[in-house]
Structures are given as C-alpha cells and as structure tokens.
Amino acid sequence: MYGKGLRPLSIATVVMFAITLSLVFFYAPIEADQGFLQKIFYLHVPLAIVSLCGFVVGGIFAVLHLRRDDPRWDAYSYVAIHISVIFAVGGLLTGSIWAKGSWGHWWVWNEPTLVSFLIVFLLYATYYPFRYAIEDRRRQARYASVFAITAGAFVPLNFLAVRMSASLVHPRVFATAEGGLPGSMMLVWCCSIVSMALLWTTLVKFELSAKSAQGQLKRLRRALDAPTTAASSRIAPEVH
Amino acid sequence: MLALLAAAPAIPNDVGGKYVAGAYIVFVLLLLIYVAIMGMKLARIERDLREVAEIAEARKDEAAAGGETSAPAEVKS
Numbered sequence: 001m002y003g004k005g006l007r008p009l010s011i012a013t014v015v016m017f018a019i020t021l022s023l024v025f026f027y028a029p030i031e032a033d034q035g036f037l038q039k040i041f042y043l044h045v046p047l048a049i050v051s052l053c054g055f056v057v058g059g060i061f062a063v064l065h066l067r068r069d070d071p072r073w074d075a076y077s078y079v080a081i082h083i084s085v086i087f088a089v090g091g092l093l094t095g096s097i098w099a100k101g102s103w104g105h106w107w108v109w110n111e112p113t114l115v116s117f118l119i120v121f122l123l124y125a126t127y128y129p130f131r132y133a134i135e136d137r138r139r140q141a142r143y144a145s146v147f148a149i150t151a152g153a154f155v156p157l158n159f160l161a162v163r164m165s166a167s168l169v170h171p172r173v174f175a176t177a178e179g180g181l182p183g184s185m186m187l188v189w190c191c192s193i194v195s196m197a198l199l200w201t202t203l204v205k206f207e208l209s210a211k212s213a214q215g216q217l218k219r220l221r222r223a224l225d226a227p228t229t230a231a232s233s234r235i236a237p238e239v240h
Numbered sequence: 241m242l243a244l245l246a247a248a249p250a251i252p253n254d255v256g257g258k259y260v261a262g263a264y265i266v267f268v269l270l271l272l273i274y275v276a277i278m279g280m281k282l283a284r285i286e287r288d289l290r291e292v293a294e295i296a297e298a299r300k301d302e303a304a305a306g307g308e309t310s311a312p313a314e315v316k317s
Contacts (some may be wrong), residue, residue, distance in 0.1 A: 038256075044263065086270065093270070097262050207278070214281075214285055
C-alpha cells in the first residue's frame with residue numbers, strides 16, 4: 001500500500017538531484033563575499049528547512065492520529081520525525097563544516113540560529129527513548145502523538161524567535177530587508193529545496209513500506225502460530 | 241559523461257573547495273548509511289518471510305498427511 005508510486009518518486013528524486021547538482025556547480029555564480037564555500041548553502045539550508053518542516057508535518061500527522069484514532073497516522077508521524085531527525089543531523093554536520101570554513105570554528109555558541117536548531121534536534125532526539133519507554137502500544141502511540149504535536153508547535157515558534165533575535169551573524173537566505181539572493185542563485189536554491197523535499201518524501205514512503213511489510217509479516221507469523229497454540233492447549237488435557 | 245567531466249571546472253583547491261567537498265561527502269555518506277541500514281532491515285524481512293513461507297508449507301504438508309491418516313481412524317470409530 002505504502003510502496004505505491006515509490007518507483008516514479010525515486011526516479012523523480014534522482015533526476016531532480018542530478019539537475020540540482022549540475023545547476024549548483026555549473027550554473028550558480030560564485031558568491032562575491034564567501035566564494036566557493038557558499039555552495040554548501042545549497043545543501044545545508046534545504047536540509048535544515050526540510051527537517052524543520054518534517055517535524056511540523058510529523059506534528060500534523062500526530063493531530064490526525066489523535067482525532068481519528070487510526071494507528072496509520074501514528075506510523076506516518078513516527079516516520080516523518082525519524083527521517084527529519086536524519087536530515088537534521090545532515091543539516092548540523094554540513095552547517096558545522098560551513099562554519100569552520102567561514103568563521104574558523106566548528107561551532108559558535110552565541111549564534112542563536114545554531115543553538116536553537118541544536119535545541120530542536122535534541123528535543124526530537126528524546127522522542128525515541130520517550131516513545132519506547134512505554135510498552136503498551138496504544139498508550140505509546142497516544143503519548144508519542146502528544147509529544148509530536150507539542151514539539152511540532154515549538155518548531156515555528158523557535159524559528160520566529162530566532163528570526164526576531166538581535167544577533168544576525170548567521171547569513172539569511174531570504175533577507176528580511178533589502179538584498180537577498182539574486183535570480184540565478186534563487187533558482188538553484190529553489191531546485192535544491194524541491195530535490196530535498198522529494199528526497200524526504202521518497203525516504204518517508206520507503207520507510208513506511210518497509211514498516212508495513214514488517215507489520216504484515218508479524219501478523220502472518222501470529223496467524224501461523226495461533227493454530228499451534230490452540231492445538232497444544234487442546235492436546236494438553238489429554239496428556240494429563 | 242567523460243566529456244562532461246572533462247568540461248567541468250575543477251573544484252577550487254583553496255579552503256572553500258575542501259569544505260564544500262567535505263559537506264557533500266558527508267551528505268552522501270549519511271544517505272549511504274541510511275540505505276545500508278534499510279538494506280539490512282529488508283534482508284531481515286526477506287529472511288523472516290522465507291521462514292514463514294517454509295512454516296506454512298510444512299504446516300500444509302502436515303495437514304495433508306494428517307488428513308490421510310486420521311480420516312480412516314475417524315471412520316472406524
């Protein structure tokens with residue numbers, strides 16, 4: 001069920017990535033201030049933005065789970081958060097590499113954008129132990145949904161708070177005042193974000209289909225085990 | 241492909257080039273790690289599926305054999 005459309009989606013992702021990488025390295029102009037180092041932005045910024053959006057999407061799926069009491073939405077929420085955490089790791093690592101090249105430090109603790117992103121990442125890193133600490137499946141799903149909604153609401157608030165904060169050492173892709181990206185760079189950047197969003201969707205679908213196969217297998221095993229258990233319980237009195 | 245690579249400008253051998261290459265390699269590595277983990281998961285699912293299919297086959301054979309032997313016994317009783 002979840003695997004439907006996975007192949008065309010995967011092909012679209014690969015094609016889009018090929019186009020984007022070609023544009024990044026052959027079309028996008030070299031930035032005057034940062035030079036070639038700025039090419040990291042076509043990877044780092046989409047990774048960070050898609051991961052943050054993924055967290056919010058995970059929260060929306062969690063709302064749907066609580067409203068409809070359908071475990072499918074819990075699976076969607078879990079997988080969306082899982083893939084977003086991986087993207088966030090990518091965003092943190094690539095951002096750190098850029099910071100080393102640009103600022104000379106792997107991490108700057110007084111930069112609100114970095115620290116707030118780290119806080120969001122650490123918040124979602126607690127999702128797994130929190131979820132798996134609860135054994136009862138239904139309770140686990142409900143509590144995980146409440147977590148996903150609360151944390152999902154925190155993400156845009158956090159983003160706005162950072163945006164409004166005074167220190168703006170971190171470069172802005174979309175400038176609040178004048179400036180911003182020139183047309184050619186904006187085009188490449190938009191392609192980057194579309195490819196990253198496609199990659200996120202593909203991985204979510206891929207993981208969901210794997211999870212679905214695993215679940216069906218478990219059900220099959222239980223169904224196969226059931227007659228044996230029933231048979232043994234019927235046989236047992238005869239032995240005594 | 242080779243012509244494209246030949247026409248491609250070399251990565252600047254300054255500080256920026258090194259870091260850009262590093263960032264893109266990290267991204268590819270992250271993807272590869274994820275794909276490898278998913279590959280292992282799928283291999284496990286495939287193995288389990290084979291096992292379940294074998295159990296089902298054995299159960300079917302058992303039921304067929306049991307049916308053959310138990311049917312006359314039931315007739316006798």
